[in-house]
Every structure is written in C-alpha cells, then in structure tokens.
Amino acid sequence: MRATDQAADERFMGLALRLARRGWGQVWPSVAVGCVLVKDGAIIAQGWTQPSGRPHAEIHALTQAGAAARGATAYVTLEPCAHHGRAGPCCDALVDAGTPAPSLRWKTRTRALPARASLACARAVFRSISG
Numbered sequence: 084m085r086a087t088d089q090a091a092d093e094r095f096m097g098l099a100l101r102l103a104r105r106g107w108g109q110v111w112p113s114v115a116v117g118c119v120l121v122k123d124g125a126i127i128a129q130g131w132t133q134p135s136g137r138p139h140a141e142i143h144a145l146t147q148a149g150a151a152a153r154g155a156t157a158y159v160t161l162e163p164c165a166h167h168g169r170a171g172p173c174c175d176a177l178v179d180a181g182t183p184a185p186s187l188r189w190k191t192r193t194r195a196l197p198a199r200a201s202l203a204c205a206r207a208v209f210r211s212i213s214g
C-alpha cells in the first residue's frame with residue numbers, strides 16, 4: 084500500500100469514526116457505527132447508525148449514494164453485519180450495491196463480534212466477484 088493510500092484510508096476511517104459518534108447512546112440494541120463511501124477519491128455518502136439502531140450505518144450511506152455506490156470504497160468502523168435480524172445483512176447490501184471486493188475495508192472495534200460475520204462477508208464478496 085502506498086503512503087498516500089494509507090493516509091487517505093486513515094482520513095476516511097477517521098471520518099467514519101466521527102460519524103459513528105453521532106449514534107452514541109441512541110442506537111441500542113445496535114452498535115454505533117459510521118460508514119463513508121468514497122469513489123474516485125471523493126466522499127459520496129456518509130452514514131451512521133440511526134436512532135433505535137435502524138437503519139445501520141452502511142444502509143444509511145448506501146441509500147444516499149444510490150447507484151453511485153457501484154465501485155465505491157466502503158469505510159466502516161465495524162465489520163458489516165451478516166445476520167438476518169430486523170433487516171437484511173449489511174454484507175449483502177454492500178456487495179449488491181457493487182462495492183468491489185478489494186476495496187471493502189473495515190476495522191473491527193470490538194472483540195465481541197462473531198467470526199461468522201467475517202466468513203459471511205468473504206462468501207458474499209466471493210459470490211460477487213465470481214458471479
């Protein structure tokens with residue numbers, strides 16, 4: 084990774100972390116998450132977990148971006164969820180929106196997240212690039 088890529092990653096992830104703070108104390112039983120969608124070096128959407136926990140940050144951002152999300156990089160402060168709860172998994176939504184596999188980046192902020200989320204994301208990305 085080039086130094087400039089790393090600097091950009093840190094800047095966008097820093098923004099995602101600041102966005103996540105907007106949900107602190109308001110999103111239970113979900114987790115306060117931030118998501119920034121970047122395309123061609125420009126921010127195209129900023130999402131965060133909404134009050135009461137829905138929609139999740141990724142969906143909030145994808146809704147803003149619409150079709151422009153195709154090919155965008157997703158910076159997410161928590162590994163995108165893979166479970167079917169009150170809504171479908173964000174993993175699938177990111178893949179369906181066309182965020183490319185090599186650019187799906189996230190940093191896990193908690194150790195409580197089950198490993199199956201990673202596996203589900205990997206499977207979803209594999210489906211995306213192979214299908």
Ligand SMILES: [Zn+2]
Pocket residue numbers: 139140141163164165172173174
């Ligand atoms: Zn989610």
